Amino acid sequence: MQLEASRISVRGPHAPMLDTTSVGVADHQVVLLAGYPGPGHIAAALGLSGRLRPDTGRVRLDGATDAALLRRRVAVVDAPGITEPDDALPVQTVIGEELAIAGRKAGRKAVLEWLDDHDATQHAGKRFEHLPVAERTELLAELTVTRPDVQAVILTMPDRHGGDPQEWYALGRRLASRGYGVIITCADASARLLGVPAAQLGSVDQPEPIQVAPVAPVKPMTAIDEELKA
Numbered sequence: 001m002q003l004e005a006s007r008i009s010v011r012g013p014h015a016p017m018l019d020t021t022s023v024g025v026a027d028h029q030v031v032l033l034a035g036y037p038g039p040g041h042i043a044a045a046l047g048l049s050g051r052l053r054p055d056t057g058r059v060r061l062d063g064a065t066d067a068a069l070l071r072r073r074v075a076v077v078d079a080p081g082i083t084e085p086d087d088a089l090p091v092q093t094v095i096g097e098e099l100a101i102a103g104r105k106a107g108r109k110a111v112l113e114w115l116d117d118h119d120a121t122q123h124a125g126k127r128f129e130h131l132p133v134a135e136r137t138e139l140l141a142e143l144t145v146t147r148p149d150v151q152a153v154i155l156t157m158p159d160r161h162g163g164d165p166q167e168w169y170a171l172g173r174r175l176a177s178r179g180y181g182v183i184i185t186c187a188d189a190s191a192r193l194l195g196v197p198a199a200q201l202g203s204v205d206q207p208e209p210i211q212v213a214p215v216a217p218v219k220p221m222t223a224i225d226e227e228l229k230a
Helices: 039-048 067-073 091-101 108-117 133-144 165-177 188-194 221-229
Strands: 002-011 016-026 029-034 056-061 074-077 152-156 181-186
Touching: 002 039, 002 181, 016 029, 016 039, 016 056, 016 181, 029 165, 029 188, 039 074, 039 152, 039 181, 056 067, 067 074, 074 133, 091 108, 091 133, 133 152, 133 165, 152 165, 165 181, 165 188
Parallel strands: 029 181, 074 152, 152 181
Antiparallel strands: 002 016, 002 056
């Protein structure tokens, strides 16, 4: 998978929302896309995912400029006012809604099983806004990748919730190790704290994405036994 935005920009009613930006990501890669907190982050996420048509430039997925394909393959996680959940809802309700969107079982039993699989059963009855920051971002990302067609994930301004940038950056790397292309939009200050070369909103000359090694497959016990015998 190769997702590439070439010189995209978005005009707003009174000022540019997104200045001319080029950025790309492929399987097993992470890109930090940094810039001043504001509408540029959302415009970039929506443009990259086919949910907003840029005023200039184009976005390609594996060479195709099909907006419907982008919407199906590129997921936007926790974008303010767009894909973020209602903070007043219980966690289990948000989980059920997201599982239903993914076409999976979404009854109470299925929701509790999903939470148990992700070591989050203790959060089931909490209001979503009371989730710890790291758990919020991770649960939303994991719910997003339950959708069978998703190949690229855009984590949208996870640093706006506070917390340690290392936590959501580690999440991005874990997703990339599983084969997803991951773009994380964040403030410049977060990128500096991470010490990772960051692409910039409003720039077309960008650093290379961070390549992440595939997660090693777990060997069955029979194979381990045979190695020990040898």
